[in-house]
Amino acid sequence: MTFVSRISGLVRDVVIANMIGTGAMADAFFVAFRIPNFLRRIFGEGAFSQAFIPVFTEVRSRDDIQARQFVSHMAGQLGLVVLVLSILGTVFAPWLVKLFAYGYIGQPEKLVAATDALRIMFPYLFCISLVAMSGAILNTVGDFAVPAITPVLLNIALILSALLLAPTMESAASALAFGVLFGGAVQLAFQMPFLLRKGFLLRPKLGANEPSARVFKLMLPAMFGISVAQINVLVGTLLASFLVTGSVSWLYYSDRLMEFPIGVFGIALATVVLPSLAKVHSSGSEKAFSELLDWALRWVILIALPACIALIMLAVPLVSSIYQLSSVFSANDVAMSASALVAYSVGIVGIILVKVLAPGFYARQDIKTPVRIGVVAMIVNIVLSIIFVQWLAHVGLALAVSIAAWVNAILLFSRLVRDQVYRPLAGWFGFLIKVFTACSAMAILLWWLSAPDPVWITASIAERVLWLAGLVFGGAIIYFGVLYVLGIRPTALLLKPNE
Secondary structure (H helix, E strand, O other), X not given: OHHHHXXXXXXXXXXXXXXXXXXXXXXXXXXXXXXXXXXXXXXOOOHHHHHHHHHHHHHHHHOHHHHHHHHHHHHHHHHHHHHHHHHHHHHOHHHHHHHHOHHHHHOHHHHHHHHHHHHHHOOHHHHHHHHHHHHHHHHHOOOOHHHHHOHHHHHHHHHXXXXXXXXXXXXXXXXXXXXXXXXXXXXHHHHHHHHHHHOOOOOOOOOOOHHHHHHHHHHHHHHHHHHHHHHHHHHHHHHHOOOOOOHHHHHHHHHHHHHHHHHHHHHHHHHHHHHHHHHHHHHOOHHHHHHHHHHHHHHHHHHHHHHHHHHHHOHHHHHHHHHOOOOOOOHHHHHHHHHHHHHHHOOHHHXXXXXXXXXXXXXXXXXXXXXXXXXXXXXXXXXXXXXXXXXXXXXXXXXXXXHHHHHHHHHHHHHHHHOOOOOOOOOHHHXXXXXXXXXXXXXXXXXXXXXXXXXXXXXXXXXXXXXXXXXXXXXXXXXXXXXXXXXXXXXXXXXXXXX
């Protein structure tokens, strides 16, 4: 279901790219959309879910009636907080846009469009926060499919708004904002019947109780940790607002392609690793804990490294084949987005490593260490962004994110090794040689069968898509074929780490 959601998100981006393009309206919408998304990470599936799920699990294990009361109080308190934030965000939208996109002050068209879009979509924060709470409840009671498929509804709403509303409205940014608002409401309505079936329909009640107070207390360190990552995004948006029109959009489209392997593989691996590490830690087996981390790190190298190389080598083919389906997305847009994708791709291995290494601390209830390291990475990102943007423009912002991800991963890894929480198993040198050999074979094939960038940009849509599909499948066959020949068997990789 998560994969289906990612595919629908890709279709959404393709539609927006070819209906709206990378002009002022696209830039305005992407800037406005980042602001409620920043808060969504805190009050939605980010800090809130991390704090809510363990408390809800504990209360539910004692008594279902208490659990329902807890859910009602939690829905009332969370709903009130995000409702107030939504109202304040709507009222102060002009100042928020100026704060997060200061460069728009001298560009009235973008400033007005971003402000109007933000005012329309800010109530989305209220809907999506309760959607995240509903999803957390459903996941806890064993229903994983419904929360995973729910984001498809937002993507459908945005696709419809781009196709139907944008051509009829003066501001395409406002049209997409209506799609976001409608999508949030539909997602919330969609989950209600499933909550009712499980006996946990949200019936908001005001007033605090002990478990709900604990949730907000647990949220504080998690809020800070998640804010670090989101601040990096907002800093990039702020600096991009000073660049030429299209810079924000180029970064958005390239980031979405880079996020695809991270979302499909990195998130899935992190979802498996955290509860597994927590379970192993509770058993008191340090050896099993280290072996599980070792197993996860090998998977990161096995999947993320070829993904990094392939995205770098196929940047132009990917961008042109996926986004350049009409004249709205120009050859220059392809070149600019592809260059940003190359810079982002440098950090893919580092980003996914963080998603595996950080749970090594969370599973041991050590939240402070990854937060401190995250702050260091944030400072690195900000400093490098300010330096790189002067010479590399939007590409420098993407490169700063990648380097900061590697700094984060290296510091986390060093700390785990230093504290002897992680002790690498034997065989890493041989494993890396085999993976590098397979990656080299894949890279040679892609270089040999691909074509110069201008050929991709001028080819027909059908030619680009078929050619790209051949490269992707051919590269995958060569990569995994060489691994198989060198002795890395899928059956061995699927074995449990303690075996």
